Amino acid sequence: IAGITQAPTSQILAAGRRMTLRCTQDMRHNAMYWYRQDLGLGLRLIHYSNTAGTTGKGEVPDGYSVSRANTDDFPLTLASAVPSQTSVYFCASSEGTSGGRGEQFFGPGTRLTVL
């Protein structure tokens, strides 16, 4: 693994189903993020984690949950998918959040369609 990986690459999901998007990084970054990107809108933060064992809510957290059991993995779960959650989901990580540049590195994205 080099950088950040996400799985699946794409998924079509029936409304009401539960879905977990996986994200793994091998850079030993403390902070990780989940964004969604919709056409014509900027990246919107769903949830974040500043360090293993902690998580926080972003701008659009409703309908999503996350966990951060270890440094490398940051899965995003949709408990009961709805069509408005159709989007491209990006996972990102950064070395730190306080001070420094906080440059974020992005995974390749998961294209999710909820029907």
Added chain:
Amino acid sequence: GQNIDQPTEMTATEGAIVQINCTYQTSGFNGLFWYQQHAGEAPTFLSYNVLDGLEEKGRFSSFLSRSKGYSYLLLKELQMKDSASYLCAPLDSNYQLIWGAGTKLIIKP
């Protein structure tokens, strides 16, 4: 509230120079990032400014004026591969990136 304003789309000619402007209003400020995003791909880091002035990196330069809440990205000697969206993202007081919708840059031969 927090707001980012950038042009939706710009067109330029191969070999030319283009300037993409960004104005922002954020709760606190800890620097500003520019990212490039090709269609269907993830954003990739281009530049970071935390102090006023111009940062030059090869064909790309980024400028910041904190007092005006203004930044621009300057691309020189445009190449076809520069066709992409360019995202302006200031870092707020909580060290969270606030993302603009991006400027789609179209390069014509």
